[in-house]
Amino acid sequence: MSYSDKVIDHFENPRNVGSLNKDDTHVGTGLVGAPACGDVMRLQIQVSPEGIIEDAKFKTFGCGSAIASSSLVTEWVKGKTLDEAAAIKNTHIAEHLALPPVKIHCSVLAEDAIKAAISDYKTKHNPSKDGEAAE
Amino acid sequence: MNHSPANDQPRPIYLDYQATTPCDPRVVQAMLPYFTEKFGNPHSRNHMYGWEAEEAVEKARGQIGAIIGASDKEIVFTSGATESNNLAIKGVAQFYKGKKNHIVTVVTEHKCVLDTCRHLELEGFEITYLPVKQDGLVDLDQLKAALKDTTVLVSVMAVNNEIGVIQPMAEIGAICRSKGVFFHTDCAQAVGKIPLDVDAMNIDLMSISGHKIYGPKGVGALYVRRKPRVRVLAQINGGGQERGMRSGTLATPLCVGLGEACEIAKAEMADEAKRLTVMRDRFHKRVTDGLPEVFLNGHAQHRVPGNLNLSFAFVEGEGLMMAVKELAVSSGSACTSASLEPSYVLRALGLEAEMAHTSLRIGIGRFTTEAELEFAADLLIERVTKLRSFSPLWEMAQQGIDIKSIQWAEH
Numbered sequence A: 001m002s003y004s005d006k007v008i009d010h011f012e013n014p015r016n017v018g019s020l021n022k023d024d025t026h027v028g029t030g031l032v033g034a035p036a037c038g039d040v041m042r043l044q045i046q047v048s049p050e051g052i053i054e055d056a057k058f059k060t061f062g063c064g065s066a067i068a069s070s071s072l073v074t075e076w077v078k079g080k081t082l083d084e085a086a087a088i089k090n091t092h093i094a095e096h097l098a099l100p101p102v103k104i105h106c107s108v109l110a111e112d113a114i115k116a117a118i119s120d121y122k123t124k125h126n127p128s129k130d131g132e133a134a135e
Numbered sequence B: 001m002n003h004s005p006a007n008d009q010p011r012p013i014y015l016d017y018q019a020t021t022p023c024d025p026r027v028v029q030a031m032l033p034y035f036t037e038k039f040g041n042p043h044s045r046n047h048m049y050g051w052e053a054e055e056a057v058e059k060a061r062g063q064i065g066a067i068i069g070a071s072d073k074e075i076v077f078t079s080g081a082t083e084s085n086n087l088a089i090k091g092v093a094q095f096y097k098g099k100k101n102h103i104v105t106v107v108t109e110h111k112c113v114l115d116t117c118r119h120l121e122l123e124g125f126e127i128t129y130l131p132v133k134q135d136g137l138v139d140l141d142q143l144k145a146a147l148k149d150t151t152v153l154v155s156v157m158a159v160n161n162e163i164g165v166i167q168p169m170a171e172i173g174a175i176c177r178s179k180g181v182f183f184h185t186d187c188a189q190a191v192g193k194i195p196l197d198v199d200a201m202n203i204d205l206m207s208i209s210g211h212k213i214y215g216p217k218g219v220g221a222l223y224v225r226r227k228p229r230v231r232v233l234a235q236i237n238g239g240g241q242e243r244g245m246r247s248g249t250l251a252t253p254l255c256v257g258l259g260e261a262c263e264i265a266k267a268e269m270a271d272e273a274k275r276l277t278v279m280r281d282r283f284h285k286r287v288t289d290g291l292p293e294v295f296l297n298g299h300a301q302h303r304v305p306g307n308l309n310l311s312f313a314f315v316e317g318e319g320l321m322m323a324v325k326e327l328a329v330s331s332g333s334a335c336t337s338a339s340l341e342p343s344y345v346l347r348a349l350g351l352e353a354e355m356a357h358t359s360l361r362i363g364i365g366r367f368t369t370e371a372e373l374e375f376a377a378d379l380l381i382e383r384v385t386k387l388r389s390f391s392p393l394w395e396m397a398q399q400g401i402d403i404k405s406i407q408w409a410e411h
Helices: A005-012 A064-077 A082-086 A090-097 A101-123 B025-034 B048-068 B081-095 B111-122 B140-146 B169-179 B252-290 B317-323 B344-348 B370-389 B392-398
Strands: A027-034 A039-047 A053-061 B075-078 B102-106 B126-130 B151-155 B182-186 B205-209 B220-224 B294-296 B307-312 B359-363
Touching: A005 A064, A005 A090, A005 B317, A027 A101, A039 A064, A039 A101, A039 B392, A053 A064, A053 B392, A064 A090, A064 A101, A064 B317, A082 A101, A090 A101, B025 B252, B048 B075, B048 B205, B048 B220, B048 B252, B075 B081, B081 B111, B081 B151, B081 B182, B081 B205, B081 B220, B102 B111, B111 B126, B126 B140, B140 B169, B151 B169, B169 B182, B252 B294, B252 B307, B252 B370, B317 B359, B317 B370
Parallel strands: B102 B126, B102 B151, B151 B182, B182 B205
Antiparallel strands: A027 A039, A039 A053, B075 B220, B205 B220, B294 B307, B307 B359
């Protein structure tokens, strides 16, 4: 199988590899996948008091397409509101990276990682004070 | 590094000798006349073109027999080891089906043996799939216990294609002979790599491949014992060539190539095995000295010199292959298979799926150099370290978090 240039670029020069403090209330962490299935993604977002994602980091155990998908979404979510980030679909990721059918699950996992990170961030905050940063 | 003429891009270092081997140039030289001036049909009995082709084919038959201690009359040419395995297993099962209907094989066999057995199950045969021990070897007591009055055939590969382990051929052969059961062995990965003797090992049928032993692709052979005689039902019908067991005009150049490959292997096997063992062990040490958490899959001693199967914990195999694109290797990870399941061979060793996903098969052979292996080892160390730096599992392991304690959502 050959990989698209975009997959190779993200794989060889991954954006935003690293960790944010998962205990920070501004940080939402999504950990999806399973080692037994051959891919695990951890996506972390740091959200400003205005509800904008101002930083994102990832670490991924997986194939080239999985690493590229997670690298790509860290770029895409930065600067977006939580609602905008939640609207990112796996089909966008798969299309942008030109993933073959056998690799679509990598893009699904990346979408799941965004949703899991947003969900984690929201559970850290009081749902009744929606939109406000609970300190 | 070699260069391909097409685009002058450097070609990766070839470390996948269990997948296939390049033709030895001496093999190609031996084959060439039989494409052009000596093009005759070896079955043409009435002129010189036929006679010289027949002579070449019969010489090759002898060369193949010689490397396994068999007579030329016991060698049937086929298109490759897959066909040989089909002919041996289906051929014996179907020929003797009036008397016996049970076959014993092993879960780590090549797909072409397992799929043939599955096919026979549909025809009503009973198949026992023996498990293997953690080191990949068959438990002889389990084999003995599996044999029944209805058992017609035991099929056990000599050398596993993924993990390179060598099964105890002589012991299995002795058990089969004492019970009056035919012993077939897939020796695609074994011929020319380890000494084989059909009489000493009580082997009744043996599958041989051309392209795994520096011969051409598209040719193989099946050894079929004459004394005591083993019968197989032909799977390809036609002009009755190969004593009725495999019809079809023989491909003279390919037969010559397989014969020459066997002759070279027989002469050079002992030295080659010594050289490859030294190179492989040096490579293995260099990698494990430079990287923690690297595990060898399969028995450490009972394996062919040209094979290493390593799990690089916390790094997924296909991602790793992409990261070492300067090397042509293969992986047991799910992503390399259409099924998205990790290697059934590694799973059969009791390896956790997550470890099976991190495996790399490194196959070295006749044309591998020390310099290539030094480069490969250093590259692996560098790239595994890089991939671990962005593996969440590696980070957790460094923090002392047990990955098994996490509730993963299997997808």
